[in-house]
Amino acid sequence: MAAAANPTKRLSKLLSSQSLFRRFSSTPEAQPTEKSLNLCSAVNQALHIALESDPKSYVFGEDVGFGGVFRCTVGLADRFGKARVFNTPLCEQGIVGFGIGLAAMGNRAIAEIQFADYIFPAFDQIVNEAAKFRYRSGNQFNCGGLTIRAPYGAVGHGGHYHSQSPEAFFCHVPGIKVVIPRSPYQAKGLLLSCIRDPNPVVFFEPKWLYRLAVEEVPEHDYMLPLSEAEVIREGSDLTMVGWGAQLAIMQEACRDAEKEGISCELIDLKTLLPWDKEMVEASVKKTGRLLISHEAPVTGGFGAEISASIVERCFSRLEAPVARVCGLDTPFPLVFEPFYMPTKNKILDAIRSTVNY
Amino acid sequence: MAMSWNSRRVIGAVKRVTPQWKSIVARKQGDLLPTLRLFPFPFIGDGSDGVFPRRFQSTEAEKMLELSADRSLEFPGGKVTFVSSMNFLAEASAERVHCYRTLDESGQPLMSSKFLEVSEEVAVRMYTAMVTLSQMDSIFYEAQRQGRISFYVTSIGEEAINIASAAALTDDDLIVPQYREPGVLLWRGFSLQEFANQCFSNKADYGKGRQMPVHYGSNKLNYFTVASTIASQLPHAVGAAYSLKMDKRDACVVTYFGDGGSSEGDFHAALNFAAVMDAPVIFICRNNGWAISTPTSDQFRSDGVVVRGQAYGVRSIRVDGNDALAVYSAVQSAREMAISEQRPILIEALTYRAGHHTTSDDSTKYRPADEIQLWRTSGDPVTRFRKWIECNGWWNNAAENELRSNTRQQILNAIQVAEKVEKPPVADLFTDVYDVPPPNLQEQERLLRETILRHPADYPENVPF
Known part of the structure; x- marks a missing residue:
């Protein structure tokens, strides 16, 4: 389909350093079985484990046979054979539809959509078929073994069609789960949970972090719970909610705000559907303020849902309007990407005005 | 030049x-x-x-x-x-693809026609199922007209495709239906009561009252649940067939769609995937001439659907869909090839939608009444098959009268019973969205129950709280 986008110097400029991501490490203690892995390798390791631990699991999609344009499926076909790891024709609705049928027969169907920007031909299959498969049959059939992986988000040079964050479209669909990891450790554990979850899941991978984010990742098989958010930085003045690659930017903003004496609590939502409302609610009740940040356009973004829910639940505790620092309501623009993005300083400005409201 | x-x-x-x-x-x-x-x-x-x-x-x-x-x-x-002459492939062959047929309209075998043996027992069972299907259609259609059910879809005119294709398969073969193939379920043993329960959306409906009438499904009978979407089931059939292939099962997947469905992207996706993956799946197109009000002349310029198979590398046949013997033979042969050679097969069955699209449609507004009448009489597949079994001495008027009278009574009974069974409870609104209801659904159920208690008059009494 399209050329693989590799994180480049431009990305590195926008993100301060690789070590940024190490601070996200949610590994309790360094163990001898851990290795430093980037997010791409962590996904690859999860796929190896998924295929090894269940002979009725399959990995397929455009170009996955030779390892994928992002190299996430490297080595899988050699190890597990072309019957279980294979290329498909270039047809996203076919990939997802095929995956639904495969999953409905009791298999784990792990489908790759090469870029989240190209998931829309499969929208009907996801919304009308996968999401309703169990409900419409009265639980006689389900396609819970289906996991759709898709790299999403900005990369510095992706333009309209290699940059989008389409998660909000899918968060409007009862019957599927939507999961986005922030780091290699998270990616491996969450992906294995998604693959083994008895519901169809759309798993968006922050492609910006494929090579850039490195952290210690245990080699063994482990899973992280879905629909559980995580406080990755404690604070008392303001709650900040995000997911995926945007958390790195938010983390930087938190650090700079701290220098100004503002204490921010940062929450990684991880699962956007069904999301952990309780954890966000508890945090906002403590801080009295909420800021949400995502790359996707602000209008109709998932930030709107979080904002509305928290206003419903915490109205009397809020000391300032809920702030949203998001992508602009334009198509994702190539040369204007630095203008479009919800950057650290846009977030910092919003932190200041929310705290000083 | x-x-x-x-x-x-x-x-x-x-x-x-x-x-x-x-x-x-x-x-x-x-x-x-x-x-x-x-x-x-x-x-x-x-x-x-x-x-x-x-x-x-x-x-x-x-x-x-x-x-x-x-x-x-x-x-x-x-x-x-390479050739030095510049020749464009013609948009169509000089003659339309031939159509396989075994019986003429009067039920007489064609000269030197070739078809698979059908025993008296199977033939009578096929005929019985065809009559049952058409009677169920007539009575359920009337029930809808009387306001007893909300909606109905008949298969009138397509009984041969329904029953003969089902008879040519084994129960291990998975059916991935569109919505005009209830005869396959009937053949496999779905009872008239089960059909009625679904159409009346009562608590015995396996779908728990969530889908419109005729959206049947049966895990037990290897029949995926019907959806209203068009052709979106075709890629599922390929994925399911790939599973059968990997598990080395002696079975195939059979999926159905219409002439209109062949225009959907999912049709292309499914044919192409099936060919590339050597999936044992049979695609049966019921080319009945009409997609609601759209005639095939507004649907495609190709010689129907059968010619698409070759473009995808899929072996294909055109068959007279109103000739039960031809359908039976073609599907059984297709099944044999699909499984033994691990390949997809496309069957285009020419037929006619002799009923309206659904109960929400009046097809006399867009097609001549005499065309419908012609297909309901001389083109009728049930009559043709009856003539053949009568010629064989396997059927007579007495058997016919007894069958029709008994079946009618059974269908009426099933309706009366289904009507009295209560609706599924409110709890079923929230289950099966996920394997277990997440907190947002638990909260919504709690809030809804409070609302129902405050405003009971707003809600149907026959849905248990």
């Missing part, structure tokens, strides 16, 4: 487009085109870069090409032979 390109310029142009392409043509002694390279696609330039790829005047080179007609290109997919 032979034509050739200006080879040198073409080479220059194409080299830029596909620089990685390697020349495969062997140089021959005396060849006047020693530098000719062959490319996967002829470069079609607009002349803006000074390259006009097509020069239609004759050259010396052209003669040489004519002389070396044995030249060929090893291209992915196999050897491609």
